[in-house]
Amino acid sequence: MRLPYISIQTRVSPELRGEVDTHLRGRWLLIARIAWVALVVPTLGVFVVGLPIYFRQLQTACIGAAACSLNGALNPTGMRALQNLGFSVSGYAAYTVALYVVVSLVWSIIGLMIFCRRSDDWMALFVSLFLVTYYPGIQDGPAYALAMIYPAWDLPGKFMSLLVLVSLGLFLYLFPDGRFVPRWTCWLMVVGIAWLAPINFFPDSPFNSVNWSPLPGLVVWLGFVGSLVFAQIYRYRRVSNPTQRRQTKWVVFGGTAAIVGVIGLYVSKHLIFSTLSQPGSIYVIVNITGYLLVLLPIPLSIGVAILHSRLWDIDVLINRALVYGALTGTLILVYVSSIFVLQFLLREFISQTSDVSIVGSTLAIAALFQPLRHHIQRIIDRHFYRRKYDAARTLAAFTATLRDEVDLSQLQEHLLAVVEETMQPKHVSLWIRQPVQHEKQNYDVSSE
Numbered sequence: 444m445r446l447p448y449i450s451i452q453t454r455v456s457p458e459l460r461g462e463v464d465t466h467l468r469g470r471w472l473l474i475a476r477i478a479w480v481a482l483v484v485p486t487l488g489v490f491v492v493g494l495p496i497y498f499r500q501l502q503t504a505c506i507g508a509a510a511c512s513l514n515g516a517l518n519p520t521g522m523r524a525l526q527n528l529g530f531s532v533s534g535y536a537a538y539t540v541a542l543y544v545v546v547s548l549v550w551s552i553i554g555l556m557i558f559c560r561r562s563d564d565w566m567a568l569f570v571s572l573f574l575v576t577y578y579p580g581i582q583d584g585p586a587y588a589l590a591m592i593y594p595a596w597d598l599p600g601k602f603m604s605l606l607v608l609v610s611l612g613l614f615l616y617l618f619p620d621g622r623f624v625p626r627w628t629c630w631l632m633v634v635g636i637a638w639l640a641p642i643n644f645f646p647d648s649p650f651n652s653v654n655w656s657p658l659p660g661l662v663v664w665l666g667f668v669g670s671l672v673f674a675q676i677y678r679y680r681r682v683s684n685p686t687q688r689r690q691t692k693w694v695v696f697g698g699t700a701a702i703v704g705v706i707g708l709y710v711s712k713h714l715i716f717s718t719l720s721q722p723g724s725i726y727v728i729v730n731i732t733g734y735l736l737v738l739l740p741i742p743l744s745i746g747v748a749i750l751h752s753r754l755w756d757i758d759v760l761i762n763r764a765l766v767y768g769a770l771t772g773t774l775i776l777v778y779v780s781s782i783f784v785l786q787f788l789l790r791e792f793i794s795q796t797s798d799v800s801i802v803g804s805t806l807a808i809a810a811l812f813q814p815l816r817h818h819i820q821r822i823i824d825r826h827f828y829r830r831k832y833d834a835a836r837t838l839a840a841f842t843a844t845l846r847d848e849v850d851l852s853q854l855q856e857h858l859l860a861v862v863e864e865t866m867q868p869k870h871v872s873l874w875i876r877q878p879v880q881h882e883k884q885n886y887d888v889s890s891e
Contacts, residue, residue, distance in 0.1 A: 465566040465621050476562055479572055486576045486603055489596065490547070493585030494540060500588045501536035513591070514583040515539040515731045525728075539731060543585065546735045547578040550742045557745075566621045573610040574742055578735075580607040582643065605643045609636055614741075615671040615698055619691050624678045628670065635667050665706065672702050697744020704737035773815060781807055 467475050497513075505516040517525060517535075525535055554574030561567035580586065582604030590597040612635050616628050623629040641651040652660040679688060679695045708730075785803055859873055 465564050467563055467565050467568075472563055475565060475568055479558065479562070479568055482572060482603075482606075483575050485599075486580045487551075489589060489600065489603075490579035490585050493587075493589035494544070496592055497543075497585040497588035498536050498540050500591065501539055502532050510591070512583065513587055515728075535728070542732065542735055543578065546739065549739065550577055551575045551579070553742045553746050566617065566619065569610070569621075570614060570618065570745070573607070573614050574745070576603070577607050577611065577738075580604060601643045605636075605639055608639055608643075612667075612671060615702070616674050618675070618694060618698075619683075624674065624682050628674050631667065631670050638663065638667065661709070664709065668702055668706060672699050675699060691748060693744045693748040694741075697740035697747075700744075701738045701740045704740075705734075708733050708737055773819070777808065777811065 500513055501515055501517075504519040504522045505511040505513065506518065510516060511518055517532075522532060525532065551574065554571040554576075557567050557571040557574070562571070578584070580603040582590070582600045586596070586600045586603070590600045609632075612632055616623055616632055623632070638652065641648045642653060645651055646653070648654070652663055675695050675698055679691065683691065781803065
């Protein structure tokens with residue numbers, strides 16, 4: 444028997460209207476992926492090969508402007524000042540290289556995860572390229588150290604450095620939908636490229652802002668960088684729809700905080716504390732640490748947006764990386780600490796060391812693995828997946844209610860509320876067929 448049901452057209456949320464399709468298909472998708480690999484592989488390769496050379500160069504006093512342009516390089520005066528403070532040159536070099544590696548890993552891991560899951564979206568592909576290549580490609584660290592020893596790498600390194608600096612500007616102008624907003628910012632990007640090119644390729648040119656007096660160079664730099672902050676804030680407040688605002692608010696905050704931090708460092712370095720800008724001085728420690736850390740809010744905010752607001756829907760992969768990354772770090776810390784503690788106790792009580800400490804630490808790690816993994820998963824769910832965490836509790840409470848609820852209308856309302864809260868649908872309807880009257884009851888709940 445045909446039931447007298449009337450079909451309902453699901454309402455589409457207004458926030459889904461007006462979105463730009465950034466997906467790639469067919470030949471263009473293949474070309475984009477090949478181009479991504481062609482840029483990423485040599486950039487990371489040069490970075491890895493340049494690390495040991497960079498480490499050696501940092502332990503050698505720099506002489507001359509070219510040698511002291513290496514990020515972190517110290518002149519003879521800086522070397523003596525470092526040793527007078529009680530730090531070894533090799534320890535300083537190891538600190539600088541380790542800082543470069545850790546910061547580059549943070550950027551690159553988030554970028555690689557985006558590529559693995561959303562390489563069919565050209566905007567996501569561009570963001571992943573920007574994240575993976577930014578620090579490895581900048582021409583003042585390992586890549587520059589490699590070019591100092593092998594001059595053939597100088598020109599490709601300068602090209603890659605220009606590319607990653609331009610990609611930072613494009614990221615803040617285009618994110619998240621790939622459009623220049625406002626439209627005139629595309630011309631600012633052209634001016635920015637014309638401003639950056641002489642810095643990388645023509646160091647002696649009068650168009651190189653490094654050769655200008657501090658004030659004009661600062662005005663041009665602040666104007667360009669300030670436009671990046673303005674573009675993101677303007678887009679967020681005037682153009683983005685509710686979905687985009689929810690997904691990008693963390694990125695807007697992180698990008699703005701990073702750029703404001705860069706402005707603060709630049710002004711402090713050139714106008715307030717001029718000693719920071721002296722090439723090869725001991726203050727390069729403050730300089731390199733500041734510039735490496737101040738831009739970290741950009742990749743971290745993208746990671747938080749992925750976790751908290753399902754940006755590009757790759758939060759499951761990030762979840763696993765967080766869980767097992769935190770688990771690995773915690774277990775290593777517990778393992779090393781327990782070995783030291785047990786060896787100390789053995790020396791105190793029996794005046795000798797033993798392999799018992801290693802065996803005991805290994806057994807402790809094996810016993811802690813599963814409980815610690817579940818505990819870390821609960822912490823991450825509670826802080827980044829609040830809906831998922833609350834949904835499990837809501838379903839458990841509803842299951843308990845089913846045993847006691849006898850009023851059908853109350854049960855219907857309760858069921859709709861639970862579905863809306865746990866599944867977050869665009870539209871939900873509950874249909875009940877009346878056997879006698881052949882009528883339906885339709886309960887609609889719309890949610891954002």
